[in-house]
Amino acid sequence: MTNESHTSSLNTDDSWSRCPVCFEDYSLSHRPTTFVCGHSTCIDHTSGINRLRECPICRYPLNQQHEYNVSYSLEEASCLYRSIKNTAGYSTIEFPSEHIGSSHIKIMNPDDIYARQLQEKFN
Incomplete structure (x- = not known):
């Protein structure tokens, strides 16, 4: 796990x-x-x-x-x-699923999104 x-x-x-x-x-x-x-x-x-x-x-x-x-x-x-x-350079708003319903918000910029996609592609 x-x-x-x-x-x-x-x-x-x-x-x-x-x-x-x-x-x-x-x-x-x-x-x-x-x-x-x-x-x-x-x-x-x-x-x-x-x-x-x-x-x-x-x-x-x-x-x-x-x-x-x-x-x-x-x-x-x-x-x-x-x-x-x-907000300049930001396009995706994500909520960690264990915090849905709370005020925890993560804002990702396009570079972070692209880096995550590359990691997923090569892992």
Whole structure:
């Protein structure tokens, strides 16, 4: 039995941090709201003459009388994700599997990723 640390990569598909209607990143100018079905869009798409009548992802009917609120957690997570992602030279975020659920995060730069791939190839 080895004492190696196993890691699982964070999915780098960042579509969760972007509105599926206008494709803008969630931010203070494009604030997210979350529907009963669990999907999200910019809150601006829930009011006015062009408001959504159904979820753009799953087509769940939206209550036209409901007043939607900003999903502050999603907004903050999206901003934090972009901040980490935009850190110069870093592209992969990994969580050691024994620490999933804790705040332990390892950020790898492309050189480290390439070195790891070479090691795996020759071992």
